[in-house]
Amino acid sequence: MTMKHLFILAALIAPAPLSAQSAGSIYTVSKVAVRAEAADAVEAKQIAIAEGQKRALASLMKRLTGFRAHSRLPELDDASIERMIDGMQVRQERSSGTVYIAHLDYNFRPAAVKDVLNRFGLAYIAERAPEILVLPVFIADGAVQAGPNPWAQALSSLDLSNALTPVRLVQPRPDLTLEAVKAAQSSAQGMEPINYQYRAEYLVLAVAEMDAGGALTVSLSGRDAAGGLSLRRTFKTGDEGAVAVGAKISLGVFENRWKLRRLASQGALDAGGQDIALVELTAEFTGLKEWRVIKDRLEKLPGVQGLDVKAVNPRGATIALDFPGGGQRLAKAAPSYGLTLEGGEGAWRLRAR
Numbered sequence: 001m002t003m004k005h006l007f008i009l010a011a012l013i014a015p016a017p018l019s020a021q022s023a024g025s026i027y028t029v030s031k032v033a034v035r036a037e038a039a040d041a042v043e044a045k046q047i048a049i050a051e052g053q054k055r056a057l058a059s060l061m062k063r064l065t066g067f068r069a070h071s072r073l074p075e076l077d078d079a080s081i082e083r084m085i086d087g088m089q090v091r092q093e094r095s096s097g098t099v100y101i102a103h104l105d106y107n108f109r110p111a112a113v114k115d116v117l118n119r120f121g122l123a124y125i126a127e128r129a130p131e132i133l134v135l136p137v138f139i140a141d142g143a144v145q146a147g148p149n150p151w152a153q154a155l156s157s158l159d160l161s162n163a164l165t166p167v168r169l170v171q172p173r174p175d176l177t178l179e180a181v182k183a184a185q186s187s188a189q190g191m192e193p194i195n196y197q198y199r200a201e202y203l204v205l206a207v208a209e210m211d212a213g214g215a216l217t218v219s220l221s222g223r224d225a226a227g228g229l230s231l232r233r234t235f236k237t238g239d240e241g242a243v244a245v246g247a248k249i250s251l252g253v254f255e256n257r258w259k260l261r262r263l264a265s266q267g268a269l270d271a272g273g274q275d276i277a278l279v280e281l282t283a284e285f286t287g288l289k290e291w292r293v294i295k296d297r298l299e300k301l302p303g304v305q306g307l308d309v310k311a312v313n314p315r316g317a318t319i320a321l322d323f324p325g326g327g328q329r330l331a332k333a334a335p336s337y338g339l340t341l342e343g344g345e346g347a348w349r350l351r352a353r
Helices: 004-012 043-066 067-074 078-084 112-121 152-154 178-186 188-198 244-268 289-299 326-337
Strands: 029-038 087-093 098-107 131-140 167-169 203-211 216-224 227-235 276-284 305-313 316-324 339-343 348-352
Touching: 029 043, 043 078, 043 112, 043 216, 043 339, 067 348, 078 087, 078 112, 131 152, 131 178, 131 188, 131 339, 152 167, 152 178, 152 203, 152 244, 178 188, 178 203, 178 348, 188 203, 188 216, 203 244, 216 244, 227 244, 276 289, 276 305, 276 326, 289 305, 289 326, 289 339, 289 348, 326 339, 326 348
Parallel strands: 131 167, 131 203, 276 348
Antiparallel strands: 029 098, 087 098, 203 216, 216 227, 276 316, 305 316, 339 348
16 A cells, blocks of 8 residues: 555545543542442441542552552552541442442542652552553454444543553544555554554554454554554453453553553662661752752652751751662662752762752
């Protein structure tokens, strides 16, 4: 297929309008399904909400941390979790005399979540990726399925707006051809017509193809916030909920690629299991405004805890803090937050970049 033919196809697959979507927050976990049974509906609701907030916090901490840290995530009691909650919204609910069923959204206090992760020495990502446009295409019986389909529904059921890598789904046009999809999957050149029409910096073609035997193959092609992307995975025939699993894994791919990039920039990829160590340093600055910038950036740096400003003068400040891996690890993480840490034990010097 020539480039001329590709751009003719591009004109035929002009994007449908995007659906409205809120900006979201990485500290909100939405669409948490809960169900509980008790002596009466009131007690069942209380049990369901408590169980839901526990699962929501676990999902949030997994969202913010790398895969290798998940086995070390803390399990908090109900009272501790309740103190971290900043609100809850009910999407839908129903109850009988003894059963309560609902879908709930939980909002968490950012400072409280960071405090827990810092206390346990877990590196985390608090910076969201740029939004990704995802074009979901479902292929069955050798043809692109127009209109509502299980693949688009599975993706839209996820917590896309609050993800670490926020996703906006784009509705494909009914006249999108299998030929155009295959061309886009095969090469970056084949993606050009779709990229041209959507004019998005980050656009991923997400294709789910069901074969005659019922096996599902999911492929992601295009570019997300971590760079070029080409991934293909097949779920064996008989996998229960293969479409739902494929959708969840696809979102996980976007988030994990972003987290690996950010953790690498922090020098935290191999920080798991390192002891928390005291770091004493001197912050150097030219005035009060620059000092405020340095202090703000240092407080936001994942892993920093017990920050103690011992003394401040017009050109510097003496600071003590705890950090997983000590000064050497902090020196690797600092540049990703606009800071430079140089020197060595007893003589660390911190400056804004």
